[in-house]
Amino acid sequence: MASSHDRSLQWLCLLPAGLLTVAFEIWLGHRHDYAGHFAAGYGASLSALAFFLKQHTRRRAGTWWLLPVACVLLIAAGAIAELTIFRLAKFDEVDFFNQSLGAVLACVVAVPLLGRGDGLSVGGERRDGSACANIATISRPADLEFDAALIAGLVLLVLGGSRAFA
Numbered sequence: 001m002a003s004s005h006d007r008s009l010q011w012l013c014l015l016p017a018g019l020l021t022v023a024f025e026i027w028l029g030h031r032h033d034y035a036g037h038f039a040a041g042y043g044a045s046l047s048a049l050a051f052f053l054k055q056h057t058r059r060r061a062g063t064w065w066l067l068p069v070a071c072v073l074l075i076a077a078g079a080i081a082e083l084t085i086f087r088l089a090k091f092d093e094v095d096f097f098n099q100s101l102g103a104v105l106a107c108v109v110a111v112p113l114l115g116r117g118d119g120l121s122v123g124g125e126r127r128d129g130s131a132c133a134n135i136a137t138i139s140r141p142a143d144l145e146f147d148a149a150l151i152a153g154l155v156l157l158v159l160g161g162s163r164a165f166a
Contacts, residue, residue: 012109013148013153037102041099041102041106042160044099045106046109046152049110053114054150067107102160
């Protein structure tokens with residue numbers, strides 16, 4: 001059963017993207033692809049960040065600098081996708097801007113995930129030096145939080161992708 005902290009992180013992952021997608025649809029409803037590119041950029045970025053940070057935060061603490069670097073890399077990946085995979089007619093600057101906006105918001109939302117590792121260092125000790133009796137119990141909630149962000153991102157990627165080509 002998910003704790004209230006798990007549920008609040010799930011809402012943190014979904015609420016900003018949902019509100020901005022609704023705003024896109026209200027004010028730019030004649031262009032559904034704008035909302036789709038935003039949601040797809042957000043979803044792909046959130047999923048990539050959740051996967052990467054789940055692996056990385058277990059090994060190192062104090063890696064705040066990863067998010068700005070990841071944000072630039074995710075925007076670059078969006079540009080490459082727009083230039084290659086999704087190039088139907090030409091490079092669309094507005095679509096690129098909308099998916100980049102989604103990537104930036106995903107990086108902002110991923111800030112709580114940065115410190116959500118299980119606190120373990122190599123050898124089964126906590127970073128503060130105390131011994132761990134049950135490693136699986138300690139790492140389980142963090143895994144659920146990363147997984148929830150990953151799944152939320154994938155759902156938004158699929159929904160956004162379907163709207164981008166509507």
